[in-house]
Amino acid sequence: MKIAFYGSSLLSSYWNGAATYYRGILKALAAHGYDITFYEPDAFDRQQHRDIEPPEWARSVVYPATEEGLRGVLARAGDADVVVKANGVGVFDRELLEGIVEQSRPGAMRIFWDVDAAATLDEMRGDASHPVLKALPQLDMVLTYGGGPPVVDAYVDFGAARCEPIYNALDPETHHPAPRDSRFSADLGLLANRLPDRESRIEEFFLRPAAALPQHRFLLGGNGWDDKGMSENVRAIGHVGTGDHNAFNATPRAVLNVARDSMAQVGFSPATRVFEAAGAAACLITDAWEGIEQFLTPDKEVLVARDGQDVADILSGLSEERAEEIGAAALKRVLAEHTYALRAEQVHRIFQQHRARETA
Structure with missing residues (x-):
């Protein structure tokens, strides 16, 4: 299965605390055979502060933070079986979410992956025109990196078809005991x-x-x-x-x-x-x-x-x-x-369950 993932940055943790979460989850999902492309804008000097080079387990696409760049990467959403928009990209967040709904192919799984769910829900409570609120009827599920039952209940009350927390975790190949410095x-x-x-x-x-x-x-x-x-x-x-x-x-x-x-x-x-x-x-x-x-x-x-x-x-x-x-x-x-291998198994099961229901 092909995953198109639109997020803040896979390559840089500069002003981007979600980087290690994306890396851990997506690296572990790739081990299940997923073909992953990560789309990130060239914004906020992140590309000048890269922590990693493009990895073997995901295709990295860095696009200009312009309307033309946005159109170019959204046009590729139709190639994927699973299309993910993460929150907090920082540029074109509304347009990216609307774009994955409009340009993903029929039958593709559409997901909003919320790495700051509590804040997003607060925004939705105060804004009836919030883009996430508008998109929920067209999304197959919301995944979050935390929040537990309060976040799940709130998203379901807002109309999410399904909400599942996928918690942060550890990639022991990346983070491990080290000599003191x-x-x-x-x-x-x-x-x-x-x-x-x-x-x-x-x-x-x-x-x-x-x-x-x-x-x-x-x-x-x-x-x-x-x-x-x-x-x-x-x-x-x-x-x-x-x-x-x-x-x-x-x-x-x-x-x-x-x-x-x-x-x-x-x-x-x-x-x-x-x-x-x-x-x-x-x-x-x-x-x-x-x-x-x-x-x-x-x-x-x-x-x-x-x-x-x-x-x-x-x-x-x-x-x-x-x-x-x-x-x-x-x-x-x-x-x-609490390893990302275990979290990826959870995500893989969720994807399989959804496909089984859709084909039943």
Whole structure:
């Protein structure tokens, strides 16, 4: 089966946190025999900050972020058996969604793959003309990378024929334990781009404990933090390419995950960083959100903080030995239950079920 996938970027994680999710899912689907073409616009300087070259398991098409470029790639939607539009491409999102509905061939599976479902649903509640709301009757299903029952129920209530969460996971060939690297030495590390719907939570869970613990070293990776006020014990190092993620996660005594506002409110939305950190056997501290125990066991495989004071208390009492125990337990759990190979099996079953119903 041929898959045409229209997303933000497969080749670059620059201002594109979904990159490792796309890579993990699509690489694993290719192992099931799917012929995958990924269409991404040349936008936001992503092509100047590539993390990978075009992979063997997917055909990469980078198109100009122009109306002519858009028409060119949408014209190829009719060649595919499965046509996917992911949210958050950043340019022509409405036109891409309308285009896959209009230009996919009869009988093709049409899918909206939502990597920020909580935010999309909030938009739909406030906008009766939202393009996703308009497209739902013509879509065969919605897949999301999180959200659990609240997101599934909301999408079904809006008219989705089917909604299935396909959670983030680990590709152990890409993210794995690595030697410590002095570039990333710290007591607590955080990898997060500066985004409006997460900044206040990062202030609370990262910058506040840093200010309260001047004797500890804090490391902040990600775009957009250059002009942010922070205490002297915080070292902001800018964009960290995916090739350095293993060392970034393996070097600090602990690493922090901070959910975006909407994902924290809905729950059941582990970020890619959760599984990347666990895959590197890092000791992960995460902000509290509903459903965490579905993925990692609190106090055994992950440490959970309700606020910045909790982060400070956890870090103050965290020994190297305890951190290593938690990291090792997390790695064991994700290898057993949360790999992209397992997620791809889930997607493959969903596709087979749909085709069986359509041909029955």
